[in-house]
Amino acid sequence: MTKLSVNVNKIATLRNSRGGNVPDLLKVAKDIEDFGAQGITIHPRPDERHIKYQDARDLKKLVRTEFNIEGNPVPSFMDLVLEVKPTQVTLVPDAVDAITSNAGWDTVKHKDFLKEVISTFKSNGIRTSIFVDANIEMVQGAALTGTDRIELYTESYAHEYAKGNKKGVLAFSEAAKVAHELGLGLNAGHDLSLENIKYFKESIPHLLEVSIGHALICESLYLGLENVINMYLNKLK
Template sequence: MTKLSVNINKIATLRNARGGDFPNVVQTAIDLQEFGAQGITVHPRPDERHIRYKDVFDLRPIVHTEFNIEGNPVKKFVDLVLKAKPEQVTLVPDAEDAITSNAGWDTMKHLGFLTEIITEFRQNGIRTSIFLDPNPKLIETAVKTGTDRIELYTEAFAKDFALGNKKGVKSYVETAEVAHAAGLGINAGHDLSLDNIAFFAQEVPFIDEVSIGHALISESLYFGFQNVINMYLHKLKG
């Protein structure tokens, strides 16, 4: 079964808006795991506008499912990951001023850089995943980096699906099949929601994990965290 990892960045955004510690990101992570979430994801950025670096260390002791830290592997981020030692690090090529992630890696162009970074993480026992556009041609060089997994960047799928274009999933199916044949694990994330997750999970094979934040937090305003987690888990079962 595909695992559900919940990105709690938006909880930190809400907390930071008032300058206090409510809602508390640690308690939220505890509750989400109790409700059935199979992982917790954070994406600290250099300006710490949502998840702060301190949050990572506060969260580490209480995440007993899977801790996934996403981010651009600048030195500060690499040092953070090596100290926190999450189960998984997801490498995302986002600019410092990016509102949200908006592209995957060109594994051909950045082969040397990614290989160096991934080698260091793997030597420290941290599973690595590369954020990737749905393009089968990128898989060969992704394998050469030594990464354990890829994470399919699903924004394009979500936009197509919202417009009624279900054929937009084709490139994701093709990329997943090539990646699986090459021995890579496959994650997926970005703009997945209760509206589109069942179709995506049914159509795209070999998905180990989905990471969902913005939609899940927004949907929980209406339905509550426990209900929403259960709804996602039900849809992922097929």
């Protein structure tokens, strides 16, 4: 079964919009695990506009499943990850002012930088993953950095699926096969939803984990958080 890691950034955004501690991020994360999710993901940014660095420290004490911290490995992010020591760090090349992640790494151009960062994290016992597009060259480049896994950036799949084009998944299935042949573990995330997750799961071999936040929280407004998590788990079987 592919694991479901729930990104709780949107819970932090809602909390921050009013100040105080409603909703309580830590309680929501605990509930998400109790409802059956196998991981918690956060993506802190330097301006702390949703997840705050202190949230990462607090969640480390609470999360019982896999704890995944995503972000661009700027010095402050690296210091945080090395302090918290999550289960996994996912390296994402997002700009400081990016609203959301919008591209994978150029693993050829940035190979030396990624090798250095990954070596630092792995020497501290933290599993590493690189956010990449469904591009064979980028997957091959990722294998040369020493990373444990890659996370396929799935926005283009979701966009094509919404238009009725199921062939949009083909590049992802090919990338997954190459990743497996190169000994890389495979994660995926971005714009995956209840509508498109089942077909993606069925089409992608060796898929270990998906990270879902925005869609899952939006769907929960209508269907309830516990119900939605179980709907995802059923589709990922």
